Amino acid sequence: MTSSVEIRTLATPQDLSAAAAEEVVRAANEAVAERGRFAIALSGGSTPRNLHTLLAANARISLPWDRTFFFWGDERHVPPTDPESNYRMADETLLSKIPVAPAHVFRIPAENPDAAAAAEAYEQTLRKFFALEPGQFPRFDLILLGMGPDGHTASLFPGTAALEEKSHLVVANWVEKFKTYRITLTLPVLNAARCVVFLVSGTDKAPALHAVLQSDASGEQYPAKLVRPTDGKLIWFIDRAAASGLKPTQLH
């Protein structure tokens, strides 16, 4: 079991995105060299936008797009055309700009009014793609995650039922504060990854980042704390603003 945690502090959001893009390219080339394909789960929210733009612009030659397979860590319970859709954000900033075959893009079918059915469908998609036996979890080559100011990640929000899920790969998680379901990968899937990369930028994230990295607060309260790959790398890409609440010992 090899697990490592790395915290990389970058001066600006732009530097953060550039460093993260390098890591994505590294992971992609390693995965393709070792296993012939690169399975990546994208994050939602706004932080990944700049990373996507960099990948689309600068990595055309250095990323094996024809061997890359795109998934999502979570999705809002909306159609793919909705401004809130994580798929739509990725399509606008990345997928529409790179030579990727539609068959390599596995969108969460969140247009289904029945969120649980959408989650179940996505779980079957993962089971098929990764050729899983019952009880097995998919091992993504790379999972990109963000973190909210409340310490949530993917759609694993503080105090929500999904935090307790130990067997399903994907669940519909009721988020009371938004009065909506979100569809999300579960912690066993996040923690089965070869590499998990957090992208955390901005002063609004500083208190939660301190709680996650430097306090004994519970994972129930700060779900990002529960992401610890059992046999893989965990890399936090944070900018100075998000790191402003950390004691210097954690800064690399």
Ligand code: 6PG
């Ligand atoms: C989502 C994301 C969520 C996001 C964080 C941070 O669907 O919104 O999966 O977990 O990563 O909320 O979002 P920002 O990058 O916009 O700060």
